[in-house]
Amino acid sequence: MVQASDAHAASAPPASPAGARAGEFELIARYFRRPSSRAVLGVGDDCALLQAVPQQQWAVSTDMLVEGRHFLAGTDPRRLGHKALAVNLSDLAAMGAQPHSFLLALALPAADDAWLSAFSAGLFALAEAHDIELVGGDTTRGPLNLCLTVLGLVPPGGALRRDAARAGDDLWVSGVPGEARLALGHLRGEWTLGPEALEQVLPRLEQPTPRVALGLALRGLAHAAIDVSDGLLGDLAHVLRASGVGAEVLADALPRGDVLAAQPEARRRACQLAGGDDYELLFTAPQARRADVVAAAAATGVPVSRIGSVDGEPGLRLRDAAGHSIRTAWASFDHFAQP
Ligand code: ADP
Numbered sequence: 001m002v003q004a005s006d007a008h009a010a011s012a013p014p015a016s017p018a019g020a021r022a023g024e025f026e027l028i029a030r031y032f033r034r035p036s037s038r039a040v041l042g043v044g045d046d047c048a049l050l051q052a053v054p055q056q057q058w059a060v061s062t063d064m065l066v067e068g069r070h071f072l073a074g075t076d077p078r079r080l081g082h083k084a085l086a087v088n089l090s091d092l093a094a095m096g097a098q099p100h101s102f103l104l105a106l107a108l109p110a111a112d113d114a115w116l117s118a119f120s121a122g123l124f125a126l127a128e129a130h131d132i133e134l135v136g137g138d139t140t141r142g143p144l145n146l147c148l149t150v151l152g153l154v155p156p157g158g159a160l161r162r163d164a165a166r167a168g169d170d171l172w173v174s175g176v177p178g179e180a181r182l183a184l185g186h187l188r189g190e191w192t193l194g195p196e197a198l199e200q201v202l203p204r205l206e207q208p209t210p211r212v213a214l215g216l217a218l219r220g221l222a223h224a225a226i227d228v229s230d231g232l233l234g235d236l237a238h239v240l241r242a243s244g245v246g247a248e249v250l251a252d253a254l255p256r257g258d259v260l261a262a263q264p265e266a267r268r269r270a271c272q273l274a275g276g277d278d279y280e281l282l283f284t285a286p287q288a289r290r291a292d293v294v295a296a297a298a299a300t301g302v303p304v305s306r307i308g309s310v311d312g313e314p315g316l317r318l319r320d321a322a323g324h325s326i327r328t329a330w331a332s333f334d335h336f337a338q339p
């Protein structure tokens with residue numbers, strides 16, 4: 001892509017435009033070019049070449065992380081490399097797709113070697129763990145901004161779509177949603193956690209685990225799935241709307257963990273039901289497949305909890321353990337609804 005600095009070159013030539021480009025290519029070669037076993041042609045040409053896979057569909061998704069909006073300035077670059085890929089892998093997990101390859105578009109304020117080597121170490125550690133390869137991208141100078149595009153494979157009809165929930169399904173969630181929001185609240189000064197509690201929940205915010213293996217194990221088993229990035233109730237509402245169904249959520253059936261359990265009830269519920277950033281899977285599955293869901297969770301080492309049920313009555317009803325309805329104004333995180 002033509003850089004803004006190239007456009008300025010006509011009126012005020014930079015000292016060494018050729019040198020600046022050489023630096024960019026060297027940076028890509030040093031930090032982002034890896035041998036690819038999967039792409040026909042990886043980083044280095046105008047396009048990567050991927051072999052079309054017979055009898056498979058591509059699941060493709062992009063997520064952008066902007067400094068000051070999705071992560072705080074000064075965030076540890078290694079953790080950021082992990083998180084940038086984790087949030088994208090989470091979208092593949094939520095479709096039941098097998099990770100294949102990804103692209104990285106990066107705006108950097110400066111070519112800082114220490115930052116780049118930590119960032120790429122965090123990125124490639126997670127990439128190797130999930131057997132996904134970096135096949136291309138774009139690099140430019142600008143305010144720190146990371147945009148990843150992931151590609152995954154799924155057999156036709158095998159994807160876990162938002163529009164596939166059915167009345168009578170159970171509602172399930174993986175992990176302990178709310179812990180990431182609890183950590184964020186501490187960092188923002190909304191509340192204070194003790195050092196041990198913080199140590200337990202901070203990795204949930206900074207280094208979420210994409211539930212890729214669980215997503216794959218749920219193929220042919222779950223009906224609908226979504227990853228919880230913006231808050232459980234808000235993300236559930238997307239599934240219900242897309243599927244034309246309603247649901248009852250049992251707030252007290254949500255898993256707590258030690259740290260959430262120790263919080264005042266209002267804070268705990270707000271974190272569990274409206275907190276974002278957990279990247280857990282929220283999914284529906286037929287009641288008759290309960291034992292299979294539990295087995296899939298055990299096989300992939302990811303705890304799951306049954307938190308409610310899908311029905312034909314439009315809307316979302318929240319109840320406590322006694323069956324009383326809980327009123328809530330919690331919306332999930334909407335970037336354009338923020339002041
Ligand atoms: P072009 O000008 O043709 O778009 P670029 O100079 O932007 O090419 O990129 C050169 C090569 O390096 C391309 O193959 C591109 O996909 C790759 N690339 C650029 N930035 C990155 C990055 N951050 N991570 C991985 N590959 C990258």
Ligand code: MG
Binds near residue numbers: 001137138139
């Ligand atoms: Mg380019």
